[in-house]
Amino acid sequence: MYPKGNLQIPASHGHLEAILKEPSGEPKGVALVCHPHPLGGGTMHNKVVFRAAAGLVDAGLITLKFNFRGVGASTGTHDEIPGGIEDVTDALAYLKETYPNKPITLAGFSFGTRTGMEVGMSDNSVVRLISIGTPVDKYGDFDFLIGVKKPILFVHGDKDEFGSVENLKKLVDKVAKTADAELVVFENSGHFFDEHLKELREAVKNWVEKKLSEQLN
Secondary structure: OOOOOOEEEEEOOEEEEEEEEOOOOOOOEEEEEEOOOHHHOOOOOOHHHHHHHHHHHHOOEEEEEEOOOOOOOOOOOOOHHHHHHHHHHHHHHHHHHHOOOOOEEEEEEOHHHHHHHHHHOOOOOEEEEEEEOOOHHHHOOHHHHOOOOOOEEEEEEOOOOOOOHHHHHHHHHHHOOOOOEEEEEEOOOOOOOOOOHHHHHHHHHHHHHHHHHHHHO
16 A cells, blocks of 8 residues: 655646655755556556656755656546646646755656656746656657756666657757656666666756756866
8 A cells, every 4th residue: 555645736727746856955946747648557656757856855955756647545537637637737736835945856667758848948946857767659749848948857767668769868968958868778678667767766866956057067
C-alpha cells in the first residue's frame, strides 16, 4: 500500500493528492514532477518518478509530485492529455503561490512529459525542463517543443518501447536550434529504466546542479 500524500492541491475538479519533499540546507528553487499514464498504472509513486524527484531534491530543490485526476486520492476522472494539462497547470499554480518568485524546474516521465512540457515551456515561472522517457512514437506530436528557449534535458533508454532513440534525436536536433538541449541515453534500457534508476537519479541531479552553477557565473 502506497503512503498517502501529505497535502492536497486545489484543482478545477476538486483537489490533487501530492507529496512535497524539502532538501537539507537552503533550497535553491522548486520543482514539479509529473507521473506516467494513469490508465497504465501510473502514479506519483512510480519508481522513475521517485528517482527523478530524489535527484531534484539532491540538487537542492523543494520538490512536488502529485497524482493526476482520478488517481489515488485525487478527485476527478482521467481525461487524457487535456485533463493532464489542466492538472499540471493547477500544480504549478500551487507552487507559484506557495513559493512566489522561486524558479521552477519541471520534470515529466512519459505521459507526464507530454503534458508537463507543453505547460512548462510557456510558463514564465518555469526556467528549465526535464523530459524523461519521451514517448515520441506513442504520441507523435512533440513538435510543440520546437522553438522552446528554456534549457531542457532529455533522458532516454536506447530500447524505449514508446520512443526510438532515432526519432527522439530528430526532435532534440530541432529543439537545439533555439534551446540549450541535452540528451542522455542509457544503453540496454527500456522505457522504465529498470537497471538504470540510480543513474537516472544522478543524471537529473548533475544536470540541475550544472544549470544552477551556470546561473551564478
